[in-house]
Amino acid sequence: MNAANQLVVIPLEQLIAILEDFFNRFRDEQNAPYNSLHGGCSSTKIYTRDEVAAILKKCPNTISKYIKQRKLHATPLNGQYIINEKELVKFINNQKK
Helix, strand or coil: CCCCCCCCCCCHHHHHHHHHHHHHHHHHCCCCCCCCCCCCCCCCEEHHHHHHHHHCCCCHHHHHHHHHHHCCCCCCECEEEEEHHHHHHHHHHHHHH
8 A cells, every 4th residue: 555545544623623724724825804813723622603602692593694794714614614712702802892
C-alpha cells in the first residue's frame, strides 16, 4: 500500500478544527466582511445550531436566519452548522451593543 492509499484516523474535534481552519482561510482569501477569532486551537468548544439556540433561548430557525444574514459565523459540516465558542461570544457581544 503506498502513501496515497493509507487510511488516517483522527479525533472528531481535531477534524472539526482542521476543517474550520480551512474554511476560515478560504473565507479570508475571499475578503469576507468579518474575521473569525478562531486561531486553529482544537480545544475551542464547538456548538451545533440547536445548542446555540438553547443557549440564546431562541428557535433553531432564528439561529439559521442569523447564520444566513452573516450575523453569526458558522461552518457547514456534514449537513449541519457548527459554531465555535469564540464566534458565539463575539455574536453575543455584538447583540449587546
